[in-house]
Amino acid sequence: MAVNHFPSVMIITETRIGGDRATRICEDLPFDGFFVTDTIGYAEGLWLQWKKEKVDIFMLSSTEQEIHATVKLLLGDFNEVLSSEDKFGGRNINLNRALDFKECLDSCSLLDLGFSGPKFTWSNLRQVSDLILDRIDRCFANPSWRLLYPEASVTHLPRVFSDHCLVLLELSKAPPASINRPFCFQTMWLHHPGFLDVVREAWEHESILSSAIKLFTNKATLWNKTMFGNLFARKRRLLARINGT
Structure with missing residues (x-):
């Protein structure tokens, strides 16, 4: 992700690594700002990394599973789906929990930024007969943020060494590459x-x-x-x- 897409902000979830080891790894990555949370044993753990010349991020609070900062955007692994279309395989969704999730988003006036790429962001990595796929990683923003970044787009990238896929948020589209069209006689x-x-x-x-x-x-x-x-x-x-x- 850091090498191929050059993000200004990168968030890594479920790192299972904390403390000094996490700090040493972050110092070797191409970001000069970072914040890491503690793990719960060998579980959880979050790394928030950013480039100081591109963005200003101020930490507010954190737990092993959450980081609250002044970036006006809500994104990450919500561990919950909004509808049956967000799930393949396994048990039926819990409608009450899905409705509570939707009610929370509506009360906060948050919009789903949508996505391109693979539909599901999490897999249990089993064979087809026992396969479960969910879309539980999302990006939300309020209307004022959406008006500020009307070209912002979310892309689900292929999974690499994880049960979650990478999620790339781009605030603007890259300018189209110039194409040298072949000469055509009319x-x-x-x-x-x-x-x-x-x-x-x-x-x-x-x-x-x-x-x-x-x-x-x-x-x-x-x-x-x-x-x-x-x-x-x-x-x-x-x-x-x-x-x-």
Whole structure:
């Protein structure tokens, strides 16, 4: 997670490691801010790590199972599902507990941020006949936070050495990578009287074949944008006018 996705904040749950050993491990990770909780024997344990140049986090309180900080977001393993759609296999869900969970979220005006990727975030790692899958790891935020980060998205990543999958929260979408589209000759160019001038200018200025072809493709691409523009956008606008929309 830290190497492939470069998060500003990373939370690791059920570490089963606390004390000085947890501190030493956190010091070797690429975060200069961290907070670890104690374990209960060889169970529980939470690590909260962050990059100080990216975010400001102030600790309020903590237990072996909870960390309260000033990040205005609620996320983690809630160990509870909201509906039968969040569960595969095993016993039926406890409707009273699910309703209590939903009532708590509604009273706090919290919105589920949704997700992409695998539907379930926890597995009992058994064979298919005894397999149980749950969606118990979630991200919630209030409406004001959602308005502040309208492009925020949650992705369920593959499980790695754990019964829980990794959950990645991104506050904004990465800019699309530029794509060098291959040159495509358009037959309609042959019917335009100005196209022969484009061809002539390219071949008259270059005597080397490869250079002439490169110059022609650049000039033809620019000429096409100037003369015809975005034909797909123009087609959509014309169809919309025809349909009266």
